Amino acid sequence: MAVWLAQWLGPLLLVSLWGLLAPASLLRRLGEHIQQFQESSAQGLGLSLGPGAAALPKVGWLEQLLDPFNVSDRRSFLQAIPQPWPQPGAPW
Numbered sequence: 001m002a003v004w005l006a007q008w009l010g011p012l013l014l015v016s017l018w019g020l021l022a023p024a025s026l027l028r029r030l031g032e033h034i035q036q037f038q039e040s041s042a043q044g045l046g047l048s049l050g051p052g053a054a055a056l057p058k059v060g061w062l063e064q065l066l067d068p069f070n071v072s073d074r075r076s077f078l079q080a081i082p083q084p085w086p087q088p089g090a091p092w
Helices: 002-045
Strands: 058-065 076-083
Touching: none
Parallel strands: none
Antiparallel strands: 058 076
16 A cells, blocks of 8 residues: 555655746746847847947937917926937037
8 A cells, every 4th residue: 555655646746846846937938038038129229238239329308398389388398309310409
């Protein structure tokens, strides 16, 4: 009886341990896939931080009126403008 129990208990224990470790390995693999995707997409966009990588564009700020047609309302906000190429008369 003890031999029969040991023959069934060993594989049952292995299966139960695999069931506990499977989510951790799946999450680890998912994290690796996400990291690889982020690295490949960053390289495709020229955003990698390696040597010789393209620099991110600078951002200029331009003050815009909330209501440009109402001269009595002087409220404004700062609008971010990407600066991929410098242009004459640009706010940066």
